[in-house]
Amino acid sequence: MTHPLAVARLGEWADPEAVFLACFAELADAFWLDAGPDAATGWSWMGAGAPEADETAVRDVVCAPGRARAHAPGRFHGGWIGWLGYEDAAARADAPTATPDTGIPQQLWLRVDRFVAFDHETREAWVFAPAAELDEVVRAVTDGGRHPVPPLRATPDHARVVPRHEPDEYAALIERCRAAIREGDAYQLCLTTRFEVEGDVDPVAAHRRLRSRTAAHHGGIVRSGGVALVSASPELFLEVEGGVVRTHPIKGTRPRGADAATDAALAAELVASEKERAENVMIVDLMRNDLSRVCDDGTVAVDRLFAVESYPAVHQLVSTVSGVLREGETVGGILDATFPAGSMTGAPKLSAMTILHDLEAAPRGVFAGCFGWVGDDGALDLAMVIRSIVVHPGGAYVGAGGGITWRSDAAAEVAEVGVKARGPLAAVGASLPSGW
Numbered sequence: 001m002t003h004p005l006a007v008a009r010l011g012e013w014a015d016p017e018a019v020f021l022a023c024f025a026e027l028a029d030a031f032w033l034d035a036g037p038d039a040a041t042g043w044s045w046m047g048a049g050a051p052e053a054d055e056t057a058v059r060d061v062v063c064a065p066g067r068a069r070a071h072a073p074g075r076f077h078g079g080w081i082g083w084l085g086y087e088d089a090a091a092r093a094d095a096p097t098a099t100p101d102t103g104i105p106q107q108l109w110l111r112v113d114r115f116v117a118f119d120h121e122t123r124e125a126w127v128f129a130p131a132a133e134l135d136e137v138v139r140a141v142t143d144g145g146r147h148p149v150p151p152l153r154a155t156p157d158h159a160r161v162v163p164r165h166e167p168d169e170y171a172a173l174i175e176r177c178r179a180a181i182r183e184g185d186a187y188q189l190c191l192t193t194r195f196e197v198e199g200d201v202d203p204v205a206a207h208r209r210l211r212s213r214t215a216a217h218h219g220g221i222v223r224s225g226g227v228a229l230v231s232a233s234p235e236l237f238l239e240v241e242g243g244v245v246r247t248h249p250i251k252g253t254r255p256r257g258a259d260a261a262t263d264a265a266l267a268a269e270l271v272a273s274e275k276e277r278a279e280n281v282m283i284v285d286l287m288r289n290d291l292s293r294v295c296d297d298g299t300v301a302v303d304r305l306f307a308v309e310s311y312p313a314v315h316q317l318v319s320t321v322s323g324v325l326r327e328g329e330t331v332g333g334i335l336d337a338t339f340p341a342g343s344m345t346g347a348p349k350l351s352a353m354t355i356l357h358d359l360e361a362a363p364r365g366v367f368a369g370c371f372g373w374v375g376d377d378g379a380l381d382l383a384m385v386i387r388s389i390v391v392h393p394g395g396a397y398v399g400a401g402g403g404i405t406w407r408s409d410a411a412a413e414v415a416e417v418g419v420k421a422r423g424p425l426a427a428v429g430a431s432l433p434s435g436w
Helices: 016-023 086-092 131-145 167-182 203-213 260-272 274-292 331-338 349-360 410-427
Strands: 006-009 030-034 043-051 079-084 107-119 124-129 161-163 188-198 218-224 227-233 236-241 244-247 250-255 301-310 314-324 370-375 380-384 388-392 395-404
Touching (some): 016 043, 016 131, 030 203, 043 079, 086 331, 107 131, 107 218, 167 188, 167 395, 167 410, 188 349, 203 218, 203 410, 227 370, 227 380, 236 331, 236 370, 250 260, 250 274, 260 301, 260 314
Antiparallel strands (some): 030 043, 030 218, 161 188, 218 227, 227 388, 236 244, 250 314, 370 380, 388 395
């Protein structure tokens, strides 16, 4: 059992980017869960830790209500920061899986030993650290926050990008998805692809560029062991607080318009689309079923349906499903019931994963997984790994995809993949290959 970290309020607000660059950016095992450069609500957390050696430590945490630490700010008071990849989760669900990428862990958790919590609404910040080190960390964070943020270096020369599929190959896979749907083997399939970036990538610089161009409420960087996840994810997958679990599936995307009138028309088109609404409902029903496996009978409900959320690059159609967790439910139990997320598989889930395994014929890796924090008190906040860059020695990759239904148009689906991949690729100095 670990000892709770001591906490102290900073005397002044500090720019999170300045603090990260001064205090954590050079550390081998570091993280920054980032609400965005201009966030006026929400929280950001950044700090450092050590890789968790016990593979069951996070899964065994009990998500009991009423265990939140009294008199501590925010929701995260200590625990783990990290990610879970797609293949391990699919295998737990008894789906066939591709061989995972070598050198990139499917599960990575940092046991946090010090961090800074930023409340963007009140513009207050707190330092958490072992009691014996608290004063020293407070001084370092205070000094770091006063440093000017260095300008972003110019984007590097365009890196070579190797697509997993050419656009016509992806379009052919879409038609095979539609054939499976016509045969009744699935209602919806989330077909994905990957863009491999060759050459060394600086994950900190990539995150700074990504957040400046396509900020999102669940952005971030997690780095350890020579690999890193850089994300501008707009999809909150799972949150647990006070014994209640919520999921926020996204299905439906439109690009932002060049002017206000075009932008509003695209948002209106999204919410009115029969195809997008049907796709969203299918995943909402799937997530209701998943949550019913870990929630008290009669408590699972749809809190919102077809809400449009707008980000710098896209409009998204988002819904929310919640339920009251059964007593004694663990993080592992919740993940086994819900992960991989229905928004990244399709429905029915096991049939969808089986079909997609045959069609994609390659690993998704960290993409289509989830990342975020799990608290010692059983609270958690995990986002989907989408709009993200996975950095490894000698390169990086960007995954992207979209939900396919019987009404899908192949050309529109190919274009949607390009919309989703363009921002992360640009953050590492790469462009979409021709046709995408």
